[in-house]
Amino acid sequence: MVHSSKSTHKGQHVGYIRVSTLEQSTSRQLVDVELDRVFTEKTSAKTVERPELQACIQYLREGDTLHVHSLDRVCRSGAGDAVMLVETLNAKGVSVVFHKEGMSFNGSMTAAQKGVLGILASVAQMERELILERQREGIAAAKALGKHMGRPKTSLNEDELKRLVAEGLSVSAIAKQLGSTRQSVYRRMEALGLR
Template identity: 40%
Template sequence: MLVGYARTSTLDQKAGLEGQERELREAGCERLFIEQVSSVDVRERHRLTEALDFVREGDTLVVTKLDRLARSVAHLMGILDTLTGKGAALRILSMDLDTSTPTGKLLLTMLGGVAEFERGIMLERQREGIAKAKAEGKYTGRKPTARAKSAEVLKLHGEGVGGTQIAKRLGIGRASVYRILDEAKAGAQTG
């Protein structure tokens, strides 16, 4: 069975999602898993997890493009290991690549390695640019928004408001709320 997976990063990319769905159906996919979520937060990609759970021996997971599936070589290799362990394959339409063949597996691994290398070079250039801008006094980084709201977090928490609600009310992340609360608690214990 051909199992399709389509993803866009934002809700604004409706046409892109419809295009992926159309390509997957034209390729013969009988079952589709579709989601709109960033590639960065793998834990939030529930439909990808469902697709990987769904595939069985002899199935092929089909995507239109590699960047719709994996965010890094390590992530790609993890997906490939999962599929291989189940006796399934991966097919990437834009590359005409199918991992059910030894050549397809080799090409995918090589392409993934090149992509990881390019990303590493880009990040290195970015770090160099930031260091240069800092040295010239042109870069200050982003202002910490959550820490500036510490007093409000502690006040709301003292009023019995939960962490999720505090985060929503103040427009900051839940993790930031709990970090502020933990730091306040640690400061109270040592002080």
């Protein structure tokens, strides 16, 4: 029996998880995938500054597999991002799996694979842009109807605020008593010359 001199190292299963805002949960991505290492990022899809993605790419070695929940987690400015990521990692001997789309790449891509990946990445980007467009339209419609968008405005009772400050209460305690935020109390105190 002839043994190959090539290493039989299976490599690691590495996950890249990204959500757009600090409030969003990363828990729904790659839940059923057993991973050796996970790189998590909370940043907008629009930004090119993705330190965790860059760290992930640097970390990956030949024989490793990168697991990504869906194409829109890595696309920044269009389909080219996904194709470039896959080509870069495949050249290093790293496999790439996009779970939502059911796509796996573990070698040089054919023209057909590049085309399909490009199309799916474009669709993912279009979906994201449609969501933002609908969100902007909804906000504009609500404003046109006179609805206030954002945090509810709080009106702080000036006399009550002065009394609580005179009593020596902390800003946190004042905010709690007035049903407001500390930031609002600070701003009002500054406006009234109480700070």
